[in-house]
Amino acid sequence: MTTTYTPTNRALRPGARELLNKVPEVTLWFWVIKILCTTVGESFADYINVNLGFGLVPTAIMFTVAFLAVLAAQMSARRYVPALYWLTVVVVSVTGTLYTDILTDQLGVPLWISTTVFSALLIAVFAVWWLRERTLSIHSITTTPRESFYWLTVLVTFALGTATGDWTLELTGWGPGTSVLLPLSLIAIVAALWKYGANPVLAFWIAYILTRPLGANIGDWLATPTSEKGLGLGTFGTSLVFLGAILATVVYLSVTKADVIERVGSTEDEPNDPTRERIALGAMVVVALATFGLLSWANAQPHQSALDEGPAPSCSGGSGSLDEQTAAANVTSNFPSAQVTDFKTITGDTLALVKKGDQAGAQARITDLETAWDNGQDSLSAKDCTTWTYVDGQIDQALTSVRASHPNPQTETGALQKLLTTLG
Incomplete structure (x- = not known):
């Protein structure tokens, strides 16, 4: 989903301090590294929380502090810096995921409630952002208020994506490999509709949310033992592989500047064909209803949730003979x-x-x-x-x-x- 348009600067609030655009151009590289960051965020959080024994709440506190630190550095920068920007994405990915995990694992909040609450919160953030700035385009992140709205939105999308992805697994009981297919297919459909003429801002944020369950499912698939139909890399191995891939990609982008927006606010956004935009929106509604139908059907089938503990191993002799x-x-x-x-x-x-x-x-x-x-x-x-x-x-x-x-x-x-x- 590559975009080449630049938004108008006329929505800039009077007196706002204008910066160079603080986010990368939305090219194929953007989506590749976004999924990489999401995957390593999921696996690295699990490694610290479980393997190193930090515990869920201490891990969340640690990453909240880290998020505030890297966000302060990102906000103080005057331009887009690939290493700083993507470090912030990695940390916010972990932080948003941990917030949902605390609601689910510590407080016992059902995933459907978490999904509903984070959806409502995201709509509220978008509404306030739009009322204040009159644009939701990431190509217009040229003021401190807009950047603040942007990172708040990103944090909520990660929390929402985590809740939605886990709820899907709970409803379907799909294994780690199968669970990758649904968000991957939905992202492909959104990309096709964007190409056809869907509203680019709507298509971007839908795809952005969907990359969270996709990246998490990829991470789970790689880390899950082979006996459970995973690839058996473990959380530490998966983290190393994806950290290396992120580092290589960030170095490439830093050198080539392939994702730097050259012009900001110089021209009006070229409006899409209204007919095509309405047709694409209708198609998105149909896809959403079809997805709901698929999940309802899968939930009705006999299965055990992929989030459940699973049956105890069957032992020939049982454990009754032990004292x-x-x-x-x-x-x-x-x-x-x-x-x-x-x-x-x-x-x-x-x-x-x-x-x-x-x-x-x-x-x-x-x-x-x-x-x-x-x-x-x-x-x-x-x-x-x-x-x-x-x-x-x-x-x-x-x-x-x-x-x-x-x-x-x-x-x-x-x-x-x-x-x-x-x-x-």
């Missing part, structure tokens, strides 16, 4: 010590929070245990499925006790201490 002492010995001898240490640390932290009476903190911390345990399911169950099943049952008891609507501290303490004993 706590044997299970603890098996955990020590058969499971990687680093992972076991991580599980013990999180469980101990949760127990300490329960004893302090910090129920909200305990519920937040035990979510980290759930995430780490689920991520290790394939490797751990392959090493000792019987012991894995035994520990999985204890973790379920701990999760249930801590997340109860009316938690009993004695029950919570008992479940967590029993789990700690099994973990050694």
Whole structure:
């Protein structure tokens, strides 16, 4: 979706300080690096949150601070700087994703509500932006207020894209590879309609939102173990690959300046053919309804959500023959010590929070245990499925006790201490 028009400068507010355009030209390079940034944002956030054990809320706080820092640098620049601009996109990608994850995983907000709320928020941001500036075109980011609206919009689109993408997976139960096809197809349709004569600003922002679930699904597909129909690169491997691709692309753009807008505000936007624009808008509505129908049909089919934990591994003998002492010995001898240490640390932290009476903190911390345990399911169950099943049952008891609507501290303490004993 390459654009060559430049917007009018007549919408510039009186007294506004005009800058050189602070965003890149929307060429094929723009969309390539946007998807790369989205993918690495998803995988890198998972790596820090889960693999390094930072936890969801601390990771969100860390990236919020980083976002404010790089945004301040971006806003203070007088012109478009590829490295600074795309660093901001990477960080805002992670930050927007984490905000949605907190609503879903920490606060238990259903994804359909998150999608609705972020959609309404995006419409509100667009409305205020338009009423103030009379343009939503990214080719007119030549004042500080317009740049502020632009980055606020980008942040909301990442949060909305995350909620919409996760909700789609929840409705359909599609695997990581299949889930790439829907946003990819929708982006291709939007690009074709833009080429035909759709409103360029509307087409741009729809495609921009869709790149978020596309990039996230690509990242999940690459990072997911091969046993679950992924490519098995892991979150760290995926992050390295895409960071390298981003770095190479940014260096290329910095040297060639292939994405620099040469002229700003020198001519009027050439209006599209009104008939073609109306036809394209009608086609977008039809595609939206068809997508809704597809998701409704997929949701009606027997499936398990791709976001669910999945069934416990089937072990020939089950775990009924194990006692706590044997299970603890098996955990020590058969499971990687680093992972076991991580599980013990999180469980101990949760127990300490329960004893302090910090129920909200305990519920937040035990979510980290759930995430780490689920991520290790394939490797751990392959090493000792019987012991894995035994520990999985204890973790379920701990999760249930801590997340109860009316938690009993004695029950919570008992479940967590029993789990700690099994973990050694």
